[in-house]
Amino acid sequence: MGVRNIINITDLNVDELNNMLDLADDIMNNKAKYAKKCEGKILATLFFEPSTRTRLSFEAAMLELGGNVLGFSEAASSSTAKGESVSDTIRTVGCYSDIIVMRHPKEGAPLVASYRTTVPIINAGDGGHFHPTQTLTDLLTIRREKGHFDKLKVGLCGDLKFGRTVHSLISALLRYDDVEFVLISPTELKLPQYMKDKMDKEGAKWTECLTIEEAIADLDILYMTRVQKERFFNEEDYIRLKDFYILNKEKLELAREDLKIMHPLPRVNEISTEIDDDPRAVYFKQVLNGKYIRMALILTLLGIN
Numbered sequence: 001m002g003v004r005n006i007i008n009i010t011d012l013n014v015d016e017l018n019n020m021l022d023l024a025d026d027i028m029n030n031k032a033k034y035a036k037k038c039e040g041k042i043l044a045t046l047f048f049e050p051s052t053r054t055r056l057s058f059e060a061a062m063l064e065l066g067g068n069v070l071g072f073s074e075a076a077s078s079s080t081a082k083g084e085s086v087s088d089t090i091r092t093v094g095c096y097s098d099i100i101v102m103r104h105p106k107e108g109a110p111l112v113a114s115y116r117t118t119v120p121i122i123n124a125g126d127g128g129h130f131h132p133t134q135t136l137t138d139l140l141t142i143r144r145e146k147g148h149f150d151k152l153k154v155g156l157c158g159d160l161k162f163g164r165t166v167h168s169l170i171s172a173l174l175r176y177d178d179v180e181f182v183l184i185s186p187t188e189l190k191l192p193q194y195m196k197d198k199m200d201k202e203g204a205k206w207t208e209c210l211t212i213e214e215a216i217a218d219l220d221i222l223y224m225t226r227v228q229k230e231r232f233f234n235e236e237d238y239i240r241l242k243d244f245y246i247l248n249k250e251k252l253e254l255a256r257e258d259l260k261i262m263h264p265l266p267r268v269n270e271i272s273t274e275i276d277d278d279p280r281a282v283y284f285k286q287v288l289n290g291k292y293i294r295m296a297l298i299l300t301l302l303g304i305n
């Protein structure tokens, strides 16, 4: 088998994905069994954009597997600042590591990087495009909280235009049966047409609306996102839109008891902290799930079992 990269979530077929979710569950329940699986292996994290959870969860995942980590957390501290191309950086880091995790502001950069090295490349977010390992985290959370994917009604709220986690999550859920999407966003931040075309091609049911109140009552999942400040061309637009949605106790009163509220984090103002202790809020469980699914991903891409 050739080198496996994860650039899009659909690089994994549904069986592989389900196996990876099973593996993550097993790791959670049997940590000691996995503590030395990656001894002697090195994971490199190349982050050309800020991150807390994605980078640290990959590093924690590799350390818990007994491996080592190296990398940089901002372009300014790498030779990119001297004008080195992404291709040359990747070729170089491929000489020092067994697997590379890369985040970059340009859409498609991790795909291009994957042509330049023989070690597996994991896309940890490319611009406003995709974020497949957040989706693995989200899928593990949905499966653990709901037990299944089929027939779920999923509300996606906030910056659906630039929110790459939303694009990857929709791409993944489209492969299950009868998942219905409710797209909640201001007009300026609607889901891009190419994603709507994808949903239509798969025959998925989707609707758009403007407010959380219109949609929340019959949702199984409400996936909140922040307005992606760094993708705006103009500060005024960001300021006008940034507090468009604030999920609070009052709005949550309209929801079912079995709703699950998710967020890839970081949150800015879109979820009031007053609901953090509501049993329906699962965004910090999501964070923990992110480490275990990344352990499963590293083992799978390195062919270790």
Ligand code: NCD
Binding pocket: 053, 054, 125, 131, 134, 164, 165, 225, 226, 264, 265, 266
């Ligand atoms: C997301 C991202 O980087 O796209 N964060 C994350 O990886 N958990 C979401 C965001 O930044 O809003």
